Amino acid sequence: MTTKKTKGGYDVPWVEKYRPRSLDDVVGNEDTLVRLRAIAEDGNMPNLILCGPPGTGKTSSVHALARQLLGSAYNNGVLELNASDSRGIDVVRNKIKGFAMNKVSLPVGRHKIIILDEADAMTGAAQQALRRTMEIYSNTTRFALACNVSTKIIEPIQSRAAILRYSRLADEQILNRLRYVCEQEEVSYTDDGLQAIIFTAEGDMRNALNNLQATVSGFEHVSTTNVFKVCDQPHPKKVRSIIDRCLKGNTPEAVKAVTELWNTGYSCSDIIGTLFKVAKSYEMPEALKLEYLREIGFAHMKIADGVGTLLQLLGLAARLCQKVEVAGVME
Ligand SMILES: Nc1ncnc2c1ncn2[C@@H]1O[C@H](COP(=O)(O)OP(=O)(O)OP(=O)(O)O)[C@@H](O)[C@H]1O
Ligand SMILES: [Mg+2]
Incomplete structure (x- = not known):
């Protein structure tokens, strides 16, 4: 196959090439960004915890904020530690304290910034070691922690920081x-x-x-x-046709469609994941949709437990067909 060479080639992953450099480039989560922009303007950054699902701009916004606050001092004034660095108690004691005590020339009124990315992967003990450190050096150094779930950050640290939440875009x-x-x-x-x-x-x-x-x-x-x-996900059109058939209460046809999809080689979790997404956006009576999502959810749980067989999917299809019959009787 011939591949057209686009501008910049294929060497740079686009996620990095198009990583937002300033807060204005970060898309979505307006409420959070308004607060970050206010901090950038004010210059006095509090300790921050940014939490939310993957790929929504947490790491990018912390770095953009630091760049905006520190300008040319960004390289010397920021220490980033992420989950790929070792971050046990020793690191907190030595590296973080060492950096916090370092003298760095910064714009007036600004602080050094320690970015702890993927902070939910830090051990509880390391987080405990951070508590006092955060306070002792608070006049020169501020912390920004990024994580996926804020509950994995110990409460004393949560209480020392402003929590900013990100949601899916x-x-x-x-x-x-x-x-x-x-x-x-x-x-x-x-x-x-x-x-x-x-x-x-x-x-x-x-x-x-x-x-x-x-x-x-x-x-x-x-x-x-x-x-x-x-x-490598099942085509939603095919999955839609399964739901179409279930909604008609046509069990044999629904079973046939599921078997066909299964025979093309998709795993149970691929199929059920797409089924859920398609059902979620499918136009049908609200009550019926909730029933559908419930059934799909239960089947998903069983599959996640390891029972990923065709039988599970067929059972699900049959139950979805029945829902309509029951709803029909009730009308
Ligand atoms: N809000 C956004 N606006 C523009 N680009 C974004 C946004 N969120 C993510 N991206 C793109 O996705 C890439 C990864 O984003 P980022 O590292 O900020 O995610 P994250 O929220 O830190 O995710 P994780 O929780 O997995 O660490 C960025 O390089 C950028 O290209
Ligand atoms: Mg990140």
């Missing part, structure tokens, strides 16, 4: 960013193709950009079919 926000990257990279795409990427990314911008780049390097053109080939 909206489809529209991801779409705009994808369009922008497509224009910059001169990618040929269809709108449906971008929608397919959004569908697979589930509000995770990193995932969306990676899937976009993977599709482009594999097939050049971003269309629905190519996206689902690259992401």
